[in-house]
Amino acid sequence: MSANKAHHYINGEWLADAPNGFCDSINPATGDVIGSAPNGSVSLAEQAVTAARDAFETSEWASNPRLRAKVLLDFANRLEANKDRIATLMATENGKVLTQAKHEVAAGFGEARYYAGVARNVFGRTYESGPGKMSLMTREPSGVVSVIVPWNAPVTLLVRSIAPALAAGCTVVIKPAPQTPFTNAAVMECFAALDALPKGVVNSVNEYGTEVGTVLSTHPEIDVISFTGSSRTGKIIMANAADTVKHVSLELGGKAPAIVFDDADLDTAVAEIKRGSLALNGQMCTCVSRILVQDSVYDTMKDRMAEAYEKVRTGDPMTDGVELGPLIDRPNQERILGIIERADVEANMVVRGEAPKGDLAQGCYVTPTMFEIDDVSSDLVQDELFGPIVSFERFTDEADALHKANATRYGLAASVYTNELKRAMRMSRKLKFGTVWLNSHNRLLAEVETGGYRESGVGRLHGIEAMNDFLETKHVYYEAEN
The missing domain is CATH 3.40.605.10 (Aldehyde Dehydrogenase; Chain A, domain 1)
Structure with a gap:
């Protein structure tokens, strides 16, 4: 060859x-x-x-x-x-x-x-x-x-x-x-x-x-x-x-929610959600794309996730220490930038992603985005966005968390963050997803089946x-x- x-x-x-x-x-x-x-x-x-x-x-x-x-x-x-x-x-x-x-x-x-x-x-x-x-x-x-x-x-x-x-x-x-x-x-x-x-x-x-x-x-x-x-x-x-x-x-496709309860270890949740949302530069069907947080820790978690995303090192994927590389091509970069423009109007922008300038301008880079939204029927919640962009949503109790997490046509993967084992098992049973990770995200093993529900x-x-x-x-x- x-x-x-x-x-x-x-x-x-x-x-x-x-x-x-x-x-x-x-x-x-x-x-x-x-x-x-x-x-x-x-x-x-x-x-x-x-x-x-x-x-x-x-x-x-x-x-x-x-x-x-x-x-x-x-x-x-x-x-x-x-x-x-x-x-x-x-x-x-x-x-x-x-x-x-x-x-x-x-x-x-x-x-x-x-x-x-x-x-x-x-x-x-x-x-x-x-x-x-x-x-x-x-x-x-x-x-x-x-x-x-x-x-x-x-x-x-x-x-x-x-x-x-x-x-x-x-x-x-x-x-x-x-x-x-x-x-x-x-x-x-x-x-x-x-x-x-x-x-x-x-x-x-x-x-x-x-x-x-x-x-x-x-x-x-x-x-x-x-x-x-x-x-x-x-x-x-x-x-x-x-x-x-x-x-x-x-x-x-997937629209993976990460569900954070008020008794969760927030250090673990922030680290896992950040890593899980940026895998493959956000272009992975099991990536975290929705962050659902119980109202009593909502503001704390929002501030911590915002700080984590703002500190992400974007750059050449061959460089040591880089956490986020480019999107696959220019059309996808333009598509994600267009979604960010929509989210800026239809939701409350917490961290606004952008195409970096300077040495990275020639590449297809977009920095992380996180926006708050309450409407689960919005296309921003329903559609697979496939990039470093996540929604941040509030829930009150288990029933509300389940309703919102299951409210899309996708059912590939989800993660739950709680220190209460019984709650973790109840949630994993009722979530309509082929894989549910507990206090972690994107653990994929050759020995363990993966696949999706619904679409x-x-x-x-x-x-x-x-x-x-x-x-x-x-x-x-x-x-x-x-």
């Missing part, structure tokens, strides 16, 4: 085909061009699907769990060996603070190792329904999986889909985000270096439009779609999948239940002769 081209990877080969031209990858911190990647096409997508189908049907991949475990372990080792280079690529392509990028790569090879173990532990069961009557329930790989990955966490969000899919015995076709083709290509290089991996098991096709994504959500040879991204796009993919009744695994998604990733999206249960019935 050329050093400055992030090519497609199909059937074990690097392809520079660019029927729809090349597209530049831009460093959001500087505006500089990193390099160019070929744009895919319907033909390339179909070629990748065919390679994946052939590998599934003709190689030993689907029926050899020890091979799958070896490949995943070898991949994890390759990923770890290249961790610094890949983290640097990620920070350069999507603006993630380098320390966070390094953590993400480590989570990626940790997840691959977890599923290497799971690959050798996929068991069925038996049932004897009567004399000489035996039922065997086997667990078989679903087939070919399309994996559509966003730009904000291009390593972990890729590995958390492909690792359980590969562990189950499926083959995959990946569509990386157009903003992070070099990070994806570096991960693909880790697969390409594995002699034990059959050709066609892992494929990747770049895209800067909709052609490849449409193929990967409609092609009759695709059995499962694993998508992470916006709820709007997820609904389109779900509709596309309906004609061929594909299984879909969707992790979509935040379908299915689960991470943990043993992630395998369910990529396995079918088959009933084999045997009846002995009398």
Whole structure:
């Protein structure tokens, strides 16, 4: 593969085909061009699907769990060996603070190792329904999986889909985000270096439009779609999948509330909420986007959060000590600045974010914003804003906190801050979110399932239940002769 081209990877080969031209990858911190990647096409997508189908049907991949475990372990080792280079690529392509990028790569090879173990532990069961009557329930790989990955966490969000899919015995076709083709290509290089991996098991096709994504959500040879991204796009993919009744695994948008009770440790709450709201520069579906505070500590918490946000160090994500890097691109910077203008009119601005001047002006930076609001029906509360911007809201008691926290169409993640265990457990039971953290935020583990309620998604990733999206249960019935 050329050093400055992030090519497609199909059937074990690097392809520079660019029927729809090349597209530049831009460093959001500087505006500089990193390099160019070929744009895919319907033909390339179909070629990748065919390679994946052939590998599934003709190689030993689907029926050899020890091979799958070896490949995943070898991949994890390759990923770890290249961790610094890949983290640097990620920070350069999507603006993630380098320390966070390094953590993400480590989570990626940790997840691959977890599923290497799971690959050798996929068991069925038996049932004897009567004399000489035996039922065997086997667990078989679903087939070919399309994996559509966003730009904000291009390593972990890729590995958390492909690792359980590969562990189950499926083959995959990946569509990386157009903003992070070099990070994806570096991960693909880790697969390409594995002699034990059959050709066609892992494929990747770049895209800067909709052609490849449409193929990967409609092609009759695709059995499962694993998508992470916006709820709007997820609904389109779900509709596309309906004609061929594909299984879909969707992790979509979020509007995560952090609920702070009057008995909470405010030092912990401030630190966790600040970190949880600024992860990936606020561009993460599980980021804290709403801060709900009990009225007796409301003013104290508001002052402390305002001070914390005003002290955030914004700058080049490659610089030590920087807490907040740039947004992914100029359109998103302009979008967030527009939301701040609206909030300044429709709410009470506590900390007003801005695009920094001086040395940072060439990048897509926006400093943190926090605004007070009482109207839970406002778009500022209802919509996923996807940036370093949070609402600050008041509640009176548990019932009020639950009503307000649950008052959006999203249900991906939430956190609760209290020193009363019974209250914490009551809240976690009644909050309509797939993950509830207690006195912490954004603790994501390979071993533990994540996923959303309502418009935040379908299915689960991470943990043993992630395998369910990529396995079918088959009933084999045997009846002995009398």
